[in-house]
Amino acid sequence: MKRKNLVNGIILAFSVVLIRFIDVRIYDMNLVVTLLILAALIYGAMRVVERFPSLDQPVSKRSSYIVNTLVIISIFLAFFIFKL
Secondary structure, eight states: BBHHHHHHHHHHHHHHHHHHIIIIOOOOOOOHHHHHHHHHHHHHHHHHTTTTTGGGGGGOOOHHHEEEEHHHHHHHHHHHHHHH
């Protein structure tokens, strides 16, 4: 697995948390608008990540499992703490 794949997963996860937080706490958006903003945010962030050649290096399985586990735990904590 490449570092780029890990970063893309992190982008997906935290984009959902960010948009959900904005939708619930700051401004109540229409579902279609929310999905369009989410798709644009994810697409833009992934395009930026593709520009970094250092992210093409491989990552060990252990590191990828640890990062994925931390991302999942942080998503659950964010939804629990912010009551999303």
